[in-house]
Amino acid sequence: MKDGPNIAPIAALIGDPARANILTALMSGKALTATELAGEAGVTLPTASTHLSKLVTGGLLTKRHQGRHKYFAIATDQVAETLEVLMGLAAGTGHLRTRTGPRDQAMKTARVCYDHLAGDLGIHLYDSLISRDVLRDHAEFPEITTTGGDQLARLGIDLEALTKAKRPICRACLDWSERRTHLAGGLGKAILDIVLKSNWAKRDPDSRVIRFSDAGKAAFLTAFPIERNSSA
Amino acid sequence: MKDGPNIAPIAALIGDPARANILTALMSGKALTATELAGEAGVTLPTASTHLSKLVTGGLLTKRHQGRHKYFAIATDQVAETLEVLMGLAAGTGHLRTRTGPRDQAMKTARVCYDHLAGDLGIHLYDSLISRDVLRDHAEFPEITTTGGDQLARLGIDLEALTKAKRPICRACLDWSERRTHLAGGLGKAILDIVLKSNWAKRDPDSRVIRFSDAGKAAFLTAFPIERNSSA
DNA sequence: GCGATGCTTCGGCCATCATCAAACTATGAA
DNA sequence: TTCATAGTTTGATGATGGCCGAAGCATCGC
Numbered sequence: 401m402k403d404g405p406n407i408a409p410i411a412a413l414i415g416d417p418a419r420a421n422i423l424t425a426l427m428s429g430k431a432l433t434a435t436e437l438a439g440e441a442g443v444t445l446p447t448a449s450t451h452l453s454k455l456v457t458g459g460l461l462t463k464r465h466q467g468r469h470k471y472f473a474i475a476t477d478q479v480a481e482t483l484e485v486l487m488g489l490a491a492g493t494g495h496l497r498t499r500t501g502p503r504d505q506a507m508k509t510a511r512v513c514y515d516h517l518a519g520d521l522g523i524h525l526y527d528s529l530i531s532r533d534v535l536r537d538h539a540e541f542p543e544i545t546t547t548g549g550d551q552l553a554r555l556g557i558d559l560e561a562l563t564k565a566k567r568p569i570c571r572a573c574l575d576w577s578e579r580r581t582h583l584a585g586g587l588g589k590a591i592l593d594i595v596l597k598s599n600w601a602k603r604d605p606d607s608r609v610i611r612f613s614d615a616g617k618a619a620f621l622t623a624f625p626i627e628r629n630s631s632a
Numbered sequence: 633m634k635d636g637p638n639i640a641p642i643a644a645l646i647g648d649p650a651r652a653n654i655l656t657a658l659m660s661g662k663a664l665t666a667t668e669l670a671g672e673a674g675v676t677l678p679t680a681s682t683h684l685s686k687l688v689t690g691g692l693l694t695k696r697h698q699g700r701h702k703y704f705a706i707a708t709d710q711v712a713e714t715l716e717v718l719m720g721l722a723a724g725t726g727h728l729r730t731r732t733g734p735r736d737q738a739m740k741t742a743r744v745c746y747d748h749l750a751g752d753l754g755i756h757l758y759d760s761l762i763s764r765d766v767l768r769d770h771a772e773f774p775e776i777t778t779t780g781g782d783q784l785a786r787l788g789i790d791l792e793a794l795t796k797a798k799r800p801i802c803r804a805c806l807d808w809s810e811r812r813t814h815l816a817g818g819l820g821k822a823i824l825d826i827v828l829k830s831n832w833a834k835r836d837p838d839s840r841v842i843r844f845s846d847a848g849k850a851a852f853l854t855a856f857p858i859e860r861n862s863s864a
Numbered sequence: 865g866c867g868a869t870g871c872t873t874c875g876g877c878c879a880t881c882a883t884c885a886a887a888c889t890a891t892g893a894a
Numbered sequence: 895t896t897c898a899t900a901g902t903t904t905g906a907t908g909a910t911g912g913c914c915g916a917a918g919c920a921t922c923g924c
Binding site: 683 | 912916921
């Protein structure tokens with residue numbers, strides 16, 4: 401009768417407003433302390449602490465000790481992916497937190513999705529890599545072509561190091577704002593790192609928004625053009 | 633501060649055990665009555681009724697009147713997709729409902745994911761269509777090639793009718809058992825219909841399992857071979 | 865009309881769980 | 895050591911919400 405995974409405990413874990421706020425805040429990809437997360441969630445420290453321990457034992461978060469601070473972060477890519485899909489569904493059924501405003505517009509243009517680039521520019525990046533045959537679409541996990549590997553190396557990406565890591569290098573991730581694919585996984589993070597290191601854009605400290613300067617956006621579009629001459 | 637969609641209400645809706653059971657039962661793709669769902673959820677009819685009305689107002693289910701029966705079904709592909717991803721996460725964090733047994737083995741081999749084929753054979757189908765260039769991977773929404781359209785027509789699939797429907801024809805859907813892609817959307821449903829109509833397989837009435845006969849499985853593999861001569 | 869079936873609503877009971885204040889532990893700094 | 899900051903645990907409170915029985919509608923068949 402009962403078959404397949406049991407989704408209720410996980411969903412219930414995410415379903416509490418305070419915990420949902422904590423998880424949403426951690427979708428910024430940054431690890432945050434219990435005190436910071438209490439502020440994000442709008443509850444006192446003790447309350448946040450119990451929530452955090454539940455999220456950790458539930459496998460959604462990891463805890464890292466650093467002196468007297470304890471940093472919490474999203475546990476796995478799979479958790480981040482699930483949250484993103486839930487955001488898509490929430491957006492689709494009209495459960496938006498705020499009315500559209502300038503912040504939302506910036507979110508739509510460029511934001512972090514856990515640790516990689518999402519939004520319009522994230523989609524552009526993905527389309528560029530596909531159109532230039534750097535990546536080849538292969539179901540949920542795109543593959544890097546041999547010529548693509550060279551191009552990525554020229555950008556300063558150490559593919560060998562990425563290969564060694566246990567997380568997938570490439571993963572397709574679906575935008576809640578656009579319902580289109582952008583690039584997640586180790587490569588997605590590596591490229592976002594380049595964007596930030598090149599000062600093309602800065603992370604908004606209070607949100608998941610990524611703010612490109614005009615010059616930075618131009619440089620980004622030049623580095624990742626879309627080539628239309630490749631055969632469909 | 634608060635940005636992006638609000639996932640808490642949706643997750644809370646899914647997070648109740650009775651409601652999760654209802655949703656999981658409806659992942660069979662079949663529309664079920666309130667009484668049937670009460671049995672699936674293990675609660676009395678009044679309790680199920682309140683749950684169902686919450687799920688409908690929450691946008692997760694649709695209600696269809698048919699005489700004095702009321703049939704409930706998953707509202708959209710997006711809802712089905714979200715549930716599937718949640719199942720993947722639940723499986724990954726060890727929240728399995730049952731220990732692996734014969735039923736689970738059958739589920740792994742072939743099952744319905746909402747209204748299309750999932751499991752090992754679902755993945756095989758997808759790989760076959762890609763390898764034979766019937767479909768071309770295009771992010772989350774694969775495209776049917778022109779030659780592929782002819783081949784599908786030869787199987788008796790009315791692509792024009794599918795095109796008219798509002799739902800996407802092709803959608804990539806991720807398996808919780810395999811973490812690989814299979815085919816969802818209108819085409820996925822159409823092919824499953826053919827499999828059932830050809831008596832290659834039957835649906836288990838009590839679960840999401842699809843049971844292939846030996847001959848049926850052979851016919852299925854013949855109809856959807858994997859060609860290895862196409863260049864990677 | 866009548867009864868029967870399928871579902872919804874109402875009322876009240878009960879358990880769970882989120883919440884916070886206060887006490888406690890642990891780490892770091894002076 | 896002593897104080898301060900970060901976090902956890904405890905205990906009590908309160909509210910939300912699931913649950914069921916009983917009553918109320920609605921639809922079908924006769």
